[in-house]
Amino acid sequence: MIALVRTEFTKAARRTRTLIVALLLVGLPALIVVAINTSGNRGGPGGDGEGLFRLAQQSGLLVPAAVLSVMSGFLLVIIAGTLAGDSVAGDASWGNLRYLLMRPVPRGRLLVAKAFVAGVLIWTATILVALAGLVVGVMLFGARAVTVPGLGGLAGGGLAGGFHLDAGALLLRVVLATGYVAFGFTALLALGTLFSTLTDTSVSAIGGAVGIYIVSEILDSISQLGRIRDAFPTHYRGAWESMFTQNSFSHDMVTGIIVQLAYLAVFGAAAIIWFRRKDIRS
Amino acid sequence: MSEPIVAVEGLWKSFGGVSAVEDLSFTVERGQVYGLLGPNGAGKTTTLRVLMGLERPSRGATRLFGTVVTPGCREILRVGAMVEQAAFVPHLSGMRNLRLWWEAGGARMRDADLDGALAIAGLGDAIDRKVRTYSQGMKQRLGFARLLLGRPELLVLDEPTNGLDPGEIREIRELIGRLTAHEATVLLSSHHLGEVEQVCSHALVMNHGRFVANGTVSELVGSSGSVYIEVDDRGRAQTLLASLANVSSVRVQGDGLVVEMRDGRRSDLAAALTAAGLRLETIMATQRLEDAFLDLLAAGDADGRPPVGVEVPS
Numbered sequence: 001m002i003a004l005v006r007t008e009f010t011k012a013a014r015r016t017r018t019l020i021v022a023l024l025l026v027g028l029p030a031l032i033v034v035a036i037n038t039s040g041n042r043g044g045p046g047g048d049g050e051g052l053f054r055l056a057q058q059s060g061l062l063v064p065a066a067v068l069s070v071m072s073g074f075l076l077v078i079i080a081g082t083l084a085g086d087s088v089a090g091d092a093s094w095g096n097l098r099y100l101l102m103r104p105v106p107r108g109r110l111l112v113a114k115a116f117v118a119g120v121l122i123w124t125a126t127i128l129v130a131l132a133g134l135v136v137g138v139m140l141f142g143a144r145a146v147t148v149p150g151l152g153g154l155a156g157g158g159l160a161g162g163f164h165l166d167a168g169a170l171l172l173r174v175v176l177a178t179g180y181v182a183f184g185f186t187a188l189l190a191l192g193t194l195f196s197t198l199t200d201t202s203v204s205a206i207g208g209a210v211g212i213y214i215v216s217e218i219l220d221s222i223s224q225l226g227r228i229r230d231a232f233p234t235h236y237r238g239a240w241e242s243m244f245t246q247n248s249f250s251h252d253m254v255t256g257i258i259v260q261l262a263y264l265a266v267f268g269a270a271a272i273i274w275f276r277r278k279d280i281r282s
Numbered sequence: 283m284s285e286p287i288v289a290v291e292g293l294w295k296s297f298g299g300v301s302a303v304e305d306l307s308f309t310v311e312r313g314q315v316y317g318l319l320g321p322n323g324a325g326k327t328t329t330l331r332v333l334m335g336l337e338r339p340s341r342g343a344t345r346l347f348g349t350v351v352t353p354g355c356r357e358i359l360r361v362g363a364m365v366e367q368a369a370f371v372p373h374l375s376g377m378r379n380l381r382l383w384w385e386a387g388g389a390r391m392r393d394a395d396l397d398g399a400l401a402i403a404g405l406g407d408a409i410d411r412k413v414r415t416y417s418q419g420m421k422q423r424l425g426f427a428r429l430l431l432g433r434p435e436l437l438v439l440d441e442p443t444n445g446l447d448p449g450e451i452r453e454i455r456e457l458i459g460r461l462t463a464h465e466a467t468v469l470l471s472s473h474h475l476g477e478v479e480q481v482c483s484h485a486l487v488m489n490h491g492r493f494v495a496n497g498t499v500s501e502l503v504g505s506s507g508s509v510y511i512e513v514d515d516r517g518r519a520q521t522l523l524a525s526l527a528n529v530s531s532v533r534v535q536g537d538g539l540v541v542e543m544r545d546g547r548r549s550d551l552a553a554a555l556t557a558a559g560l561r562l563e564t565i566m567a568t569q570r571l572e573d574a575f576l577d578l579l580a581a582g583d584a585d586g587r588p589p590v591g592v593e594v595p596s
Contacts, residue, residue, distance in 0.1 A: 011371055016373065095369025098366075099370075102334050102335070105386055105387060107353055279331075280336040
């Protein structure tokens with residue numbers, strides 16, 4: 001298993017694509033933060049991270065949370081979907097999959113190794129974003145404690161019900177947030193890996209996985225769907241933000257982890273069962 | 283008698299109700315260079331895929347070294363295979379591809395006999411270039427290096443010269459020749475008749491997924507068509523041969539006779555001549571495998587059964 005994991009890591013690490021994505025993941029957060037700082041836009045880039053960006057200008061320790069909030073909605077989704085969808089289908093499209101299986105490598109073990117490597121790379125991508133944000137944030141805004149305004153305060157209101165977070169607490173919450181965001185791609189990883197076993201074309205597998213993830217996001221925004229939304233893989237995606245905006249560890253974070261694990265179990269098992277029975281014709 | 287290296291037993295494989303292989307059986311013994319011969323779509327590649335555990339049989343079984351093949355079974359370790367064209371991770375060098383492939387199986391590189399494999403493949407300094415810069419012929423040679431890692435007991439080659447230019451085909455055939463000279467057991471599929479004729483000791487002809495004929499290449503060449511014979515008394519031999527039931531015509535050609543057979547083996551003619559007290563000086567097929575192949579396919583298509591006089595696997 002270790003040899004297989006090493007093999008898969010080498011294949012991924014030596015791709016030009018990997019280097020470009022790594023540079024993007026480091027460069028983009030830095031660019032966002034620098035742009036906000038130099039333009040004097042104190043409202044942040046808008047969207048999910050607006051409140052967090054407003055706070056982040058008090059302390060660079062909050063910048064990782066702000067950039068994660070922005071980038072986990074699309075760019076990291078694309079990257080996670082690509083890594084997962086390409087895991088088996090990439091080798092199949094090169095024609096190399098059959099040679100791995102004729103080595104012979106047990107199919108279940110190969111699939112687990114590929115999914116594991118994709119998972120580690122997703123975590124690495126998320127950590128890179130957070131680290132880039134942290135470094136640039138501390139350089140521009142310092143590593144100070146923050147005072148978070150109460151309800152409405154983040155939108156420019158008063159400070160009633162606000163709270164104080166020192167540097168240590170901020171750092172701990174940034175670490176937890178980074179882990180939660182990375183873990184939030186577990187369902188996408190499992191879905192992408194399953195799709196990757198269903199097709200010999202990477203683009204189809206990536207498109208299928210990312211497409212379903214985006215559909216989940218869209219459906220999740222329709223409140224009329226009620227409790228059904230709780231089962232969507234994206235529903236608890238932003239639950240971690242309460243650590244910075246409400247000084248609480250939301251129960252939704254735990255539920256979100258359980259939902260991700262459930263998708264991992266279902267899609268992961270389906271992928272293994274299918275891949276072990278599949279005729280390899282690529 | 284020792285266990286066959288390869289045994290295909292009543293193999294059926296269908297895809298969505300369409301049969302790719304129907305009730306195919308054959309064995310490959312140690313030391314044989316065995317050709318699977320058939321036109322495109324005959325079911326050769328499917329047979330090899332099932333043999334290598336890439337596909338599951340719909341019915342029947344394949345065995346390697348006496349063990350029924352299942353996906354990823356240990357006996358595949360003893361086989362070096364190239365199924366369809368050689369394929370690699372394009373952004374890695376040839377050398378790194380070989381190393382990663384070998385190490386993916388959990389083995390140590392020092393057990394791979396890398397130098398021996400590289401020497402046979404003959405890629406020189408190109409082994410350190412990225413595979414995406416290779417020609418198809420270079421990829422095939424790298425594929426040979428990969429299948430030779432660990433000195434496998436059986437080599438499975440599926441259309442090894444497909445898609446290559448004439449120069450590359452010649453190189454690859456020479457390479458196969460070097461391998462067979464080392465007494466490796468080889469199972470080779472091809473629709474290039476000359477390739478099978480040059481390289482193989484035995485062959486099986488298949489068409490539409492079905493068995494048509496098998497035997498030694500010389501038997502297959504002689505199993506239908508015409509035979510050239512020289513004897514000490516040509517006139518007597520001509521009369522005798524013309525009276526045989528499995529002979530359709532006999533004509534004089536040079537110093538000998540050309541006998542057109544309906545069915546049967548050349549050895550039947552030899553036996554009849556010898557029994558009549560004639561001294562047989564030459565008996566040989568006047569056709570090459572290409573003629574025999576087309577005749578066999580036509581006979582198989584005409585009556586749906588293998589032609590008489592060729593070995594049918596039990």
